[in-house]
Amino acid sequence: MAIDFSFTADQEAFRSAVRAFLQKEVAPVVPAMDETEEFPRESVAKMRSEGYFGVPIPEEYGGLGLGKVGYCIFLEELGKVDASHGTIVGAHTSLGTTPLLYYGSEEQKQKWLVPAARGEKLLAFSLTEPGSGSDSGAVHTVAEPSGDGWEITGNKIYVSNGREADTVILMAGNDVKLGPNGGVTAFIVDTNLPGFKVGRCEKKMGLHGTSTAELILDHVRVGPDRVLGEVGKGFHAAMTALDVGRVSLGAASLGGIEAATTEALEFAKNRTQFGLPISEYEAIQFKLADMAMKAHALKFMVYHAAEHQDRLGTDPKKWSRLERAEKTREAAVVKCLASEWASDVIDQALQIHGGLGYIRGTPIERAYRDARISEIFEGTNEIQRVVISRDVIARGL
């Protein structure tokens, strides 16, 4: 058994290039973005033109071809700099491009995946509804057959990138009585279609650079070419996207943990109280030790899961039941621990900053507000525990 967690020279070079880019183009805009709560158009446009919205997508479909490991390197670095930019990329790449890559026909890939991977078009992913959150299979948005296509009517909420997206991967009920197994279909919905409207955009505790939008669909007509994968199999496509999203969210959380630890360490070395730098006090040292332990463990978990997903490939028909179960459990474990550790580490880093950590505009104060959502979106951590415990009961450890 070979367990080698070293990155290749190309992966290290990619990490260095990303780090330099983010310091130059993204870090400077974040404080103002957090205050104005505006979508960071210019920095996002630069990221899109660098190919950073298609990191894991094969080159033949317009991406950088760096797989999930490369994608996690990118999100880890981005997570050190800003969670809003990380969420914009995650909603587009993990949740938007994955269903197209894994379930799309060749024609759909050429039409929607290639421009998305090149960063020419922005994607969103829409599963949640007012009455359907954790119980995400209970979709009420209805897709009715109309001519040779479909007519979609309903309300979606909390859609990241929903205000800016060109296209939404949207789950609608082809037969709501059937529920998630057979009753939910994934549709490719362009946002300029008649009957499609962006509704309310939420004001949030954090992630101020992202839109979290309501989508209103009033008899939106789509052709048969907009059905992604098979009719009635949309819930599976959504869950596959979430498996990718949960691991990449782990990578972004890892970046958040590393940045908070570094900031707390610097502060602790430089802040003197009672005649000594506070880093000399065991109470502070043990907090730093706890932070370092979490960063260390999470790095292995994230890249193990990313490499595992790369090994499985992007054709769901080739996965055995066991492979699916292992992948889904691993993604849930990574998401759950990463988000809880990030909240905890950032909380402790804030504590090390004393009163300064509570002052609006400090990086640690922003990180504290931004991190909390990771325990909620892409499936709450209670739902991750439901997923994990079901699998443990079915298969054992």
Ligand SMILES: Cc1cc2nc3c(=O)[nH]c(=O)nc-3n(C[C@H](O)[C@H](O)[C@H](O)COP(=O)(O)OP(=O)(O)OC[C@H]3O[C@@H](n4cnc5c(N)ncnc54)[C@H](O)[C@@H]3O)c2cc1C
């Ligand atoms: C900023 C933001 C961005 C988002 N982006 C997107 C997006 O891009 N696309 C999208 O589709 N959705 C998105 N969401 C929605 C998000 O995924 C949901 O909010 C989340 O899944 C929880 O659903 P809910 O809010 O309806 O909570 P509920 O499901 O109502 O849950 C309320 C509480 O009950 C608990 N609970 C529910 N069921 C169980 C159970 N069986 N066992 C134990 N506990 C349970 C939950 O864990 C939670 O603590 C976003 C949300 C936010 C806030």
